[in-house]
Amino acid sequence: MTAVAPCWICGGGAAETREHRSKASDLRSLFGTPTQADPLYFHTAKRKNFRVGSLKADVLKFSHRICIQCNAARTQPHDRAWAVLSETLRSRQPPIVGPVTEARHFGDGRGFAGGPRADTQNAARAGPCG
């Protein structure tokens, strides 16, 4: 039997859930819902074009885990506040950034082809990561 790591937030409980690096609702809003046939492509400094066929993919989540109680009681108010801010920023007119022209490619801002300038532009298009 594998030992369950303690919750990253409270240090107790059985840490059974993992938070998304970028909220799934943000990714869905920007890129739609990926499928195995129509995936997203995630980039990091170590790996480019990692195919993501589901917004529940492990690569989209932090490695640390949190317990169910912290996920419900401690992080959800912040998740809801972020959702309101994110939607407000995305719907702002005029837009804060230009349209996403390289849809379905995103990452941690370090692994994009084209050098630092392209990294910055792509990271801005992709929104907050990690």
Ligand SMILES: [Zn+2]
């Ligand atoms: Zn906890």
